[in-house]
Amino acid sequence: MIDGTEIIAIFFNRKSSLSVGDFILLFNIIIFSVAAYLLSGEIALYSILIYLAASKTVDFILEGIEEFTGITIISSRSGEIANMIKQKLGRGLTIYSGKKGFGKSGETYHSTEIIFTVITRLEISRLNAEIEKIDPSAFVVMQSIKDTRGGMVKKRPLQ
Helix, strand or coil, X not given: CXXXXXXHHHHHHHHCCCCHHHHHHHHHHHHHHHXXXXXXXXXXXXXXXXXXXXXXXXXXXXXXXXXXXXXXXXXXXXXXXXXXXXXXXXXXCEEEEEEEEECCCCCEEEEEEEEXXXXXXXXXXXXXXXXXXXXXXXXXXXXXXXXXCCCXXXXXXXX
């Protein structure tokens, strides 16, 4: 693949949260920093750029192009948003009962439904556009998900 560091990277990937590509990049940045000090900074920077591209390629090969994103949506129109996620996106979801609080002068809580769904990063813009149509003031939180198991999350072929 690259230069043998991927074997060490795979080992550390199982022990830490760093991806294989991130570990390879970090390891090589250390090597190229020493090279920049001893040789030339310009050559070291070009080398780091090449390894950045290579590390992302390794991640795509090992983990696939689809990266999952967890989406939490808080809206007064959660029923409509939930139906849109099921019907238009064809994704499963979980609805939590919760309370939303706001206000500078004190604690004001209102019962609400909180939607959680997992989508691919390729579906984020479509989901945001659909949520914007239904409730422009919806509170949406997105977080990267390293891995999923069970449920209805399946990798889909590119369309």
